[in-house]
Amino acid sequence: MAEEERGKQYQQSDKYAGLVAAEEVSEHTGQWIRSAIYLWPVKPENMQQISFAIGHFLEDTFKILSAMGWMPVIGISIVLGLGFLYWMNLQAKYSRKAQKDGTLI
Numbered sequence: 001m002a003e004e005e006r007g008k009q010y011q012q013s014d015k016y017a018g019l020v021a022a023e024e025v026s027e028h029t030g031q032w033i034r035s036a037i038y039l040w041p042v043k044p045e046n047m048q049q050i051s052f053a054i055g056h057f058l059e060d061t062f063k064i065l066s067a068m069g070w071m072p073v074i075g076i077s078i079v080l081g082l083g084f085l086y087w088m089n090l091q092a093k094y095s096r097k098a099q100k101d102g103t104l105i
Contacts, residue, residue: 098104
């Protein structure tokens with residue numbers, strides 16, 4: 001009898017294949033309780049297209065970066081260096097002001 005119910009559950013689950021759903025297991029009986037909250041239909045073809053699109057985008061991006069050689073590294077280093085110099089300039093300005101006002105810690 002229990003095997004027949006399991007067979008029915010599997011037949012029902014085939015009906016809902018590819019749908020995102022919430023399923024719960026009852027703590028007392030150990031049986032599946034199907035909560036019919038289906039968010040959206042998910043087809044394997046759509047997920048594969050999304051995954052491949054992300055993969056192709058990343059591959060093309062890395063091809064561009066590798067073709068640029070050291071230019072991205074040099075550019076980022078220059079931006080970081082200029083930011084550091086700007087920050088140190090502001091810090092010196094604030095230190096001079098604090099020393100003048102007598103609030104230097």
